[in-house]
Amino acid sequence: MASTPHLPASRGLDALFAPRSIAVVGASHDIRRIRGRLLKLLIDGGFGGPVHPVNPSRAQIQGLRAYPSVRDLPEPVDLALIAVAADQVMEVLAECEQRGVRAAAVLSAGANGVPVGERLQDQVAAFARRTGIRVLGPNAEGFIDATTGLLATFSPTIETLPPRREDGTRGGISIVSQSGAMAFALYSRAHAEHVPVRHLVSTGNESDVELLEVVDHLIARGGSRAILLFVEGLHHPERLAPVAARAADAGVPLVVAKVGRSTAGQRAAVSHTAHLTGADTAYDAAFRRHGVIRVDDPEQMLAVAAAASAGMWPQGRRVAIVTTSGGAGGWAADICEQAGLDVPAFDEAFKRELARVVPDYGSTENPVDVTARVAEDGGSTLLAILARLGEASGIDIGLVIMSLVAPGRITSIEPELKALMAQAKRPLLFHSPGAASPDERAALARVGTAHVELRSFAFAMRALDDYRLFRERRQGRHGAASTDRTRPAMPRLAGQGPLDIAATRALLDAWHVPMPPESLATQADEAVRAAEAMGWPVVLKIASPDIAHKTEAGGVALDLRDADAVRTAFERVMASVAAKAPCARIDGIQVQKMMPPGREMVVGTVNDPDFGPMVMLGLGGIYVEVLRDVVFALAPLDAGEARGMVDRLAARALLDGVRGQPAADVDALVGLLVAVSELAAAGAGEIAEMDLNPVLVYPAGQGAVVVDALIVPQPPAMQAQDKQRS
Amino acid sequence: MASTPHLPASRGLDALFAPRSIAVVGASHDIRRIRGRLLKLLIDGGFGGPVHPVNPSRAQIQGLRAYPSVRDLPEPVDLALIAVAADQVMEVLAECEQRGVRAAAVLSAGANGVPVGERLQDQVAAFARRTGIRVLGPNAEGFIDATTGLLATFSPTIETLPPRREDGTRGGISIVSQSGAMAFALYSRAHAEHVPVRHLVSTGNESDVELLEVVDHLIARGGSRAILLFVEGLHHPERLAPVAARAADAGVPLVVAKVGRSTAGQRAAVSHTAHLTGADTAYDAAFRRHGVIRVDDPEQMLAVAAAASAGMWPQGRRVAIVTTSGGAGGWAADICEQAGLDVPAFDEAFKRELARVVPDYGSTENPVDVTARVAEDGGSTLLAILARLGEASGIDIGLVIMSLVAPGRITSIEPELKALMAQAKRPLLFHSPGAASPDERAALARVGTAHVELRSFAFAMRALDDYRLFRERRQGRHGAASTDRTRPAMPRLAGQGPLDIAATRALLDAWHVPMPPESLATQADEAVRAAEAMGWPVVLKIASPDIAHKTEAGGVALDLRDADAVRTAFERVMASVAAKAPCARIDGIQVQKMMPPGREMVVGTVNDPDFGPMVMLGLGGIYVEVLRDVVFALAPLDAGEARGMVDRLAARALLDGVRGQPAADVDALVGLLVAVSELAAAGAGEIAEMDLNPVLVYPAGQGAVVVDALIVPQPPAMQAQDKQRS
Known part of the structure; x- marks a missing residue:
């Protein structure tokens, strides 16, 4: 866990995503058609290398010399964009192999009404395995690279909203999505918010190239301030750990929308794609373990993207609100505190400092009411307050609410504001209580900040601060000496029935799980x-x-x-x-x-098919059985993660000293969880599940103990499968 | 409770909000200044009656004859819009009285940099009381009436975004706000969403005319499909019940943003206005009691407004999702279920019906994946599916997700879509996963529906369905025979110490609260x-x-x-x-x-200064003390409300038959809560608080009983205050 796990290098993706030459197979002269738009976008985007249309019926297409087949190409191109009917795809791929094409993207919508079937998916996968030629898709909607102007997609969204000139040069985010529609939907939202999109990749049915590989490639490419992922199910969940580790090393947050929290959502994901949605609990645990920011709606996703893209990284969660409207300020404060941010009272010194610039009859309390009159002085008061907000101590985040934001008001002080944003020691974001205009959003983006809605702003700041804490803890683990405890040998258990008492005892003893x-x-x-x-x-x-x-x-x-x-x-x-x-x-x-009574808890482990052993913790009795107060985390746990599990229990407060009871020995419980998790991790191929119930936790300093334990080995088939994966 | 409570008619507000003639005191010729803009908007809006500028220095202003003072007006006007410096306001009001002016609006921003002080507030209040002349403000930003084109405000928002021609004629919502900035911010959001705003009133500091009075006036005027309120604190909380009852009679939901959930929010509301923020718990209880929809952010508020304005009233919470993108459909399903809506599986018959129109390779499961290909047939497939969605049984709400919505696609089928929306038996709302353009929003508004974001859509549907259930319960109560139980006489208790055992017993017995x-x-x-x-x-x-x-x-x-x-x-x-x-x-x-053991609960009452007696319910022991699992409701309760309290407990499941225990006698608990609430209501002037702890609840059919009770009478001062209010 401490060092970045090994990941096979994302082989051959440079030819796919940074090609020097491209063939467009199935290119059309009709730019209103999908296969015509594909070529047109490629030409319009300003891709620097040669582009060769392939079409048997025309000698020239959109001003470029066309070739009747891939075999006839004048050179072995890096990338073939394949937009032909589905039943011709394999034939075209075979020609690609013959002509020395290095990578291919199979774009479904060129399939002429014939959909992508499972058979084609399997054939493409076999082709990629056999030839080593990397294939995106089938059913991908292509990709774009704003740093080079490479627009390898037929998306009408890109035709309507091409990347802005500056998008490839300043920061920006990247988007990787299993759903083509969602890829370009997120792109269009980012475009409207003036969040530059550096890379976008629609991975389609992922016969070969899959989402996490693309993420890894983009991290290696550098420049993305956040990577947005739309996921229906991971084909290689085991890659999450190494890819997320590389992202954390690079300081690039992964922001994930994962469909399938609800049964209806799972129904949707399973019915329409080749992806399996895994158990949502396991995904949640995996995302938490690896510092992946999970979002629940598009607004949250874009807010995190906008903040990260603008370099708005909070170093804590104390928000100072500056507002032209007291009503709006109060509402913002409520929303911030609901979302887990603090809106602290200012100290007297800072209030005196503010009093020098806040207009009479405003307020120097937090939220700072600067009154609508700041709009009347050409921006000087606003700038003076923002400068103080950018410098003050005891504040981590500034939120500026301008009920009278008008483009002229920002643009007239744009140079000053830009300088101020560059110097500010903390995120300063802007909110308009009314409908923010595109011009306002653009002006705020130009000065280096963003317009935010209140609820998603609060979510984003909380999420990015959690991410900061995650990276700090991770850094701490890198430095920490590894445990001295010798790892015991794991016996072969798979295929056996539930362990008997002696075997159970031996196993728990060996892993230092306390028992009476x-x-x-x-x-x-x-x-x-x-x-x-x-x-x-x-x-x-x-x-x-x-x-x-x-x-x-x-x-x-x-x-x-x-x-x-x-x-x-x-x-x-x-x-x-x-x-x-x-x-x-x-x-x-x-x-x-016989152990004296203690606080009853339940600890268990299960094996998730995607993410392996997970540890479950719950308060005993009704809390588990009726109130379903249980939490999960991936095994193995370190002490910080185990403590995090305890803290996530809804009834956590019961472990404090309450109603005359002394506080429970949470340290001992944490140690027990760590030990159980290490056993579960070591026994991934042998142990299907453990049920330690009850676990008694005694007053602080007096320990915790497993009173009864049931250990069920893996069935033989599971063992085989697990070995195959690893 | 059963019949609509009496409310003094909103006296004199017709002269204020529907005047036949208007004087603008302090009108300026300079339309870039606030006092010039005020007159300009009045003229531009097309107000039908005479408008008289009042200004001592010019004979003509903006083409109208001006008068040196109110005394010189050619007729006794209905309404004086007063935009003079704060220190001249009382003098102008005195002249208004002399000249027979019937109502006035004191707009602060005309106060020339001199703010509204408490002294002026008191003077205006005294003036209104003495003369009977109704005064809006001071510090109001005015009002608009789109049905008559009366724009009595200096708001730059209205200058930039005047009401659309059709806004006064088709449905629409109204906005009443204590914060002027928020009034026009909500207006601009509604404008952007093409939700017509019928009336907007900024009530300012409410020396005389206050928010609930305005709401009552607007309900009486008719035509509003919802009324949006932005509240910092109610000056007359006792008016909430009768005004909300009138709104419920009229079927007009009140949608309230109330600042002050957080301490910082309360700080903001108290520091910047004349409003006191009451205890949030009491406001919450009062809103729930009276069917008021409380929203937590602007997005929720606008979503309820858009749905209500378009007549999108769900009759349940079962959502059918139709989507051009499987990924977007899955995410929408997750969000709907998280928000408390259902996304049920369809029955086989409906799936067969859908299979006749859903393209091959789509899905007839819910979410229905119609694939991007519906965009290619000129809209016929979409219309066929929507027609089935509008007719089907087992569905309450339709959500249509179009990842490729383009204005042309809607406009090309606009007549058919409009006819279909008019015939649909249920709400059919549209969502674009990408950024929705103003044209798309406008086109959807024209056909009689709206564009929604997923999370706020789910909130709005849930809230409007809850409102439907509220009105049904209320209807049921209207019809129900009143209880036969004779109301006992309430003894005089105020000023006494805690009641002794005999007095406690006598009181609880008289109100049929069961004790051992x-x-x-x-x-x-x-x-x-x-x-x-x-x-x-x-x-x-x-x-x-x-x-x-x-x-x-x-x-x-x-x-x-x-x-x-x-x-x-x-x-x-x-x-x-x-x-x-x-x-x-x-x-x-x-x-x-000695009572046998039962499930321990705690019941209590407190007196809120704004809303009077409230009942508290919690599970006993750690649930109340450590986990804070308590709920509140206003007294008196009917059985439905008492049952609602029980159901809102986080640990509600513990009252079911769990862990071998039989289910608790919830009926008996409900009866006990009703009895306690009736005692608290009858004793509002006498009883400060009651603490019934424990209350033991036995298995179903075996009752519930108060084992120990502490009743604390009102102090004498409280009694006097309470009497004064009533």
């Missing part, structure tokens, strides 16, 4: 000796691989305080089990030191 | 006789007005099972109290039948 003293006895006297050794009182539990529900079988006796009680109970348990489960194999009776 | 059998004993034998009469086991509790914490004083003995136990405990309690609270007055010892 216990011993297996086959005779009453043996049980008494064991009890005397561990101290009174004790508990007896039937030890049988065939009895899952011990209590129901009469297989449990609690609170035994002396030798006679143990003897009586031993016989009673044996008799009851013999009567109720006559065919069960009996290993003996487990003698366990 | 109990009796007061001053001697041990008396206690034994009482216990024998009520049945074993019993509990003894010290009865003293001076001892709040009985347990700490040794004043409680539990689970006494026979006469000896009672005698012993009686002496022990007396001795302990004598030692620990030697000065306490002792009324005796309360003998109470």
